[in-house]
Amino acid sequence: xxxxxxxxxxxxxxxxxxxxxxxxxxxxxxxxxxxxxxxxxxxxxxxxxxxxxxxxxxxxxxxxxxxxxxxxxxxxxxxxxxxxxxxxxxxxxxxxxxxxxxxxxxxxxxxxxxxxxxxxxxxxxxxxxxxxxxxxxxxxxxxxxxxxxxxxxxxxxxxxxxxxxxxxxxxxxxxxxxxxxxxxxxxxxxxxxxxxxxxxxxxxxxxxxxxxxxxxxxxxxxxxxxxxxxxxxxxxxxxxxxxxxxxxxxxxxxxxxxxxxxxxxxxxxxxxxxxxxxxxxxxxxxxxxxxxxxxxxxxxxxxxxxxxxxxxxxxxxxxxxxxxxxxxxxxxxxxxxxxxxxxxxxxxxxxxxxxxxxxxxxxxxxxxxxxxxxxxxxxxxxxxxxxxxxxxxxxxxxxxxxxxxxxxxxxxxxxxxxxxxxxxxxxxxxxxxxxxxxxxxxxxxxxxxxxxxxxxxxxxxxxxxxxxxxxxxxxxxxxxxxxxxxxxxxxxxxxxxxxxxxxxxxxxxxxxxxxxxxxxxxxxxxxx
Amino acid sequence: xxxxxxxxxxxxxxxxxxxxxxxxxxxxxxxxxxxxxxxxxxxxxxxxxxxxxxxxxxxxxxxxxxxxxxxxxxxxxxxxxxxxxxxxxxxxxxxxxxxxxxxxxxxxxxxxxxxxxxxxxxxxxxxxxxxxxxxxxxxxxxxxxxxxxxxxxxxxxxxxxxxxxxxxxxxxxxxxxxxxxxxxxxxxxxxxxxxxxxxxxxxxxxxxxxxxxxxxxxxxxxxxxxxxxxxxxxxxxxxxxxxxxxxxxxxxxxxxxxxxxxxxxxxxxxxxxxxxxxxxxxxxxxxxxxxxxxxxxxxxx
Numbered sequence: 001x002x003x004x005x006x007x008x009x010x011x012x013x014x015x016x017x018x019x020x021x022x023x024x025x026x027x028x029x030x031x032x033x034x035x036x037x038x039x040x041x042x043x044x045x046x047x048x049x050x051x052x053x054x055x056x057x058x059x060x061x062x063x064x065x066x067x068x069x070x071x072x073x074x075x076x077x078x079x080x081x082x083x084x085x086x087x088x089x090x091x092x093x094x095x096x097x098x099x100x101x102x103x104x105x106x107x108x109x110x111x112x113x114x115x116x117x118x119x120x121x122x123x124x125x126x127x128x129x130x131x132x133x134x135x136x137x138x139x140x141x142x143x144x145x146x147x148x149x150x151x152x153x154x155x156x157x158x159x160x161x162x163x164x165x166x167x168x169x170x171x172x173x174x175x176x177x178x179x180x181x182x183x184x185x186x187x188x189x190x191x192x193x194x195x196x197x198x199x200x201x202x203x204x205x206x207x208x209x210x211x212x213x214x215x216x217x218x219x220x221x222x223x224x225x226x227x228x229x230x231x232x233x234x235x236x237x238x239x240x241x242x243x244x245x246x247x248x249x250x251x252x253x254x255x256x257x258x259x260x261x262x263x264x265x266x267x268x269x270x271x272x273x274x275x276x277x278x279x280x281x282x283x284x285x286x287x288x289x290x291x292x293x294x295x296x297x298x299x300x301x302x303x304x305x306x307x308x309x310x311x312x313x314x315x316x317x318x319x320x321x322x323x324x325x326x327x328x329x330x331x332x333x334x335x336x337x338x339x340x341x342x343x344x345x346x347x348x349x350x351x352x353x354x355x356x357x358x359x360x361x362x363x364x365x366x367x368x369x370x371x372x373x374x375x376x377x378x379x380x381x382x383x384x385x386x387x388x389x390x391x392x393x394x395x396x397x398x399x400x401x402x403x404x405x406x407x408x409x410x411x412x413x414x415x416x417x418x419x420x421x422x423x424x425x426x427x428x429x430x431x432x433x434x435x436x437x438x439x440x441x442x443x444x445x446x447x448x449x450x451x452x453x454x455x456x457x458x459x460x461x462x463x464x465x466x467x468x469x470x471x472x473x474x475x476x477x478x479x480x481x482x483x484x485x486x487x488x489x490x491x492x493x494x495x496x497x498x499x500x501x502x503x504x505x506x507x508x509x510x511x512x513x514x515x516x517x518x519x520x521x522x523x524x525x526x527x528x
Numbered sequence: 529x530x531x532x533x534x535x536x537x538x539x540x541x542x543x544x545x546x547x548x549x550x551x552x553x554x555x556x557x558x559x560x561x562x563x564x565x566x567x568x569x570x571x572x573x574x575x576x577x578x579x580x581x582x583x584x585x586x587x588x589x590x591x592x593x594x595x596x597x598x599x600x601x602x603x604x605x606x607x608x609x610x611x612x613x614x615x616x617x618x619x620x621x622x623x624x625x626x627x628x629x630x631x632x633x634x635x636x637x638x639x640x641x642x643x644x645x646x647x648x649x650x651x652x653x654x655x656x657x658x659x660x661x662x663x664x665x666x667x668x669x670x671x672x673x674x675x676x677x678x679x680x681x682x683x684x685x686x687x688x689x690x691x692x693x694x695x696x697x698x699x700x701x702x703x704x705x706x707x708x709x710x711x712x713x714x715x716x717x718x719x720x721x722x723x724x725x726x727x728x729x730x731x732x733x734x735x736x737x738x739x740x741x742x743x744x745x746x747x748x749x750x751x752x753x754x755x756x757x758x759x760x761x762x763x764x765x766x767x768x769x770x771x772x773x774x775x776x777x778x779x780x781x782x783x784x785x786x787x788x789x790x791x792x793x794x795x796x797x798x799x800x801x802x803x804x805x806x807x808x809x810x811x812x813x814x815x816x817x818x819x820x821x822x823x824x825x826x827x828x829x
Binding site for chain 1: 533534536537538539540541542543544546547548550551554555557558561562564589605606608609612613616617619620621623624626627628630631634635638639640643647648649652655656665668669670672674675756757758760761762763764765767768
């Protein structure tokens with residue numbers, strides 16, 4: 001960040017950033033807030049990652065090795081919650097903050113003060129969540145999906161704090177999303193019609209809509225939990241006429257759109273990077289937009305595929321199976337378009353491109369295992385096994401997180417004015433790529449062989465692959481320290497970046513100098 | 529096209545105060561709720577302090593926005609941002625209520641009939657044999673001491689008793705208030721400030737009457753019907769849906785009251801420039817629509 005301050009200290013035409021700590025507390029600048037989000041997300045990525053290391057260390061060998069089962073459950077739960085709500089979502093919001101105003105030619109986000117509020121709620125919310133580790137009875141231990149009655153009747157007292165932390169995280173997400181939508185709908189430069197918007201902007205418009213539609217439903221779910229636990233209601237209690245399965249319906253009505261919230265911005269990022277490094281125009285822009293819109297709409301009618309084994313009526317099982325499989329169509333369109341964009345392109349393999357290609361390949365693997373899980377009768381076999389763990393980690397780690405890393409390498413010259421170290425970047429890529437596959441690919445096999453998820457101990461037959469998986473996880477975890485080093489090194493200095501940075505890059509953000517001035521586009525540019 | 533610069537405030541202390549207030553609010557609330565029944569708990573003071581910081585900061589934040597508006601800092605484009613922002617905020621509120629309505633539909637159409645032995649999952653009846661499904665659920669599947677069973681529900685009492693039925697009066701009051709707030713809007717557009725203040729005053733009064741009637745209904749439920757949060761799924765859905773609606777009526781009524789005082793004491797609105805009022809009135813119409821749904825699905829059907 002210091003590079004940004006120095007290069008603009010002498011510039012009297014613009015208002016530069018304020019000095020000191022209060023700059024970050026009071027800022028209304030979309031770039032400052034974007035950086036805050038990204039650093040916060042990275043901190044959470046390391047904390048959640050450390051918890052994953054505890055999990056993998058315990059699973060390194062069969063038998064109880066390092067932690068108590070109770071603590072293992074807390075690690076498992078917090079790992080999921082922190083990675084979903086603390087690492088992946090804030091990272092995408094941070095990218096939206098940095099990029100959306102520049103991409104649409106706006107001076108800032110539409111509602112800058114609310115933007116600051118959206119961010120600063122998060123450190124408080126995660127402070128509450130993490131502090132529950134030190135409360136009586138320990139942290140939440142019911143899995144990130146917090147199914148009732150594990151999260152109601154049998155929950156530790158800290159569940160109350162968890163509920164309120166989720167409430168304010170939701171408030172943060174809703175405000176952030178309103179800001180993104182309003183910026184996109186109201187602040188585009190003259191001439192930038194909807195169908196000329198960069199795909200990252202499109203992906204965020206759709207994501208923000210999903211967030212506003214489902215975060216309140218999550219708030220409703222945790223409110224019902226709170227009332228059931230403390231005020232005697234019976235929402236999830238069959239003895240009073242409610243139903244624990246009702247919790248799962250409400251949760252997954254939020255939860256399924258939520259998983260697309262964590263992948264749609266990745267689609268936008270991959271489209272930009274593949275286009276740039278193939279030195280071709282993106283193949284099928286309009287179909288990309290329609291595919292994302294279709295995925296978003298379908299995401300509201302597939303939630304019960306997470307619940308095939310709870311005893312749904314047959315008609316529901318069939319409906320949710322077919323609706324889920326339908327999602328493969330627009331997703332296939334996207335993968336086809338990325339591959340076709342690369343076809344006959346003059347491709348060069350800089351770090352962002354490596355991450356983007358790995359994203360396409362590995363996300364597709366995660367998508368295929370998703371299709372397997374969508375088949376109701378087959379899911380009866382796969383449900384709650386490590387196959388599911390492998391599936392969603394393939395779409396989240398080499399899916400969402402690789403796309404975030406690709407985005408950081410791709411846009412960091414624009415943010416800091418410096419090029420990152422290409423050699424180290426590639427090293428980081430290969431270590432992460434090998435690490436992620438060694439970690440998660442064997443989990444498909446142990447899952448198909450019958451190892452259940454969320455267990456601290458397992459049968460001897462799963463020992464070998466678990467050990468290999470743990471080794472992969474340690475490699476992946478350690479290589480993220482390298483990532484931090486690369487980013488810090490780039491922030492401090494490095495080869496100066498040109499405004500366009502990449503030979504094939506297109507879009508408004510590449511027309512301003514690198515680093516981007518503190519205020520861009522105080523008068524909107526003309527878009528042809 | 530002439531271009532007016534989009535106003536981006538330099539920096540602001542309000543958001544970090546609100547974030548801190550939210551932190552205190554939720555820590556205080558969670559602590560208070562966890563300590564319910566324990567005599568020595570101070571969490572409630574954290575809750576109060578959070579609320580105080582929240583209210584005070586919000587007052588100054590809104591005051592700053594109003595002053596910026598009066599100073600002409602906000603362009604037409606910025607005002608449009610507020611319009612969009614309010615619209616999407618109301619959409620998020622719609623989805624919050626959707627979760628509770630969804631729960632109501634699910635228990636009425638699926639889980640309660642299944643527990644009673646009907647439908648594809650009627651096997652559930654083996655849990656509490658002899659439980660007969662009906663809505664409202666007056667006796668819970670497990671009639672043990674965990675539940676306080678109600679003698680009477682809040683549902684439609686039949687034509688003979690309709691006029692003594694509070695929800696009908698609540699409906700009349702709230703629907704009328706939606707009309708009066710619309711009259712206030714029309715008066716404002718015609719630049720008739722006196723009429724605007726009168727109609728808005730009538731609306732706020734109707735809001736107060738509604739909240740009063742709702743309180744009377746809750747008193748009735750607890751004191752005479754034995755209908756409580758503890759009465760099983762009917763009490764749960766009834767109180768949560770009407771309770772959150774009532775809370776939103778209070779918020780909407782408070783917003784309208786603020787607009788009324790802005791108009792009476794500061795003469796703030798003019799025929800073309802009154803989005804603060806318009807946003808509050810949108811919220812009011814939204815609250816009204818939720819009530820119509822409640823009246824239909826909680827009380828009548």
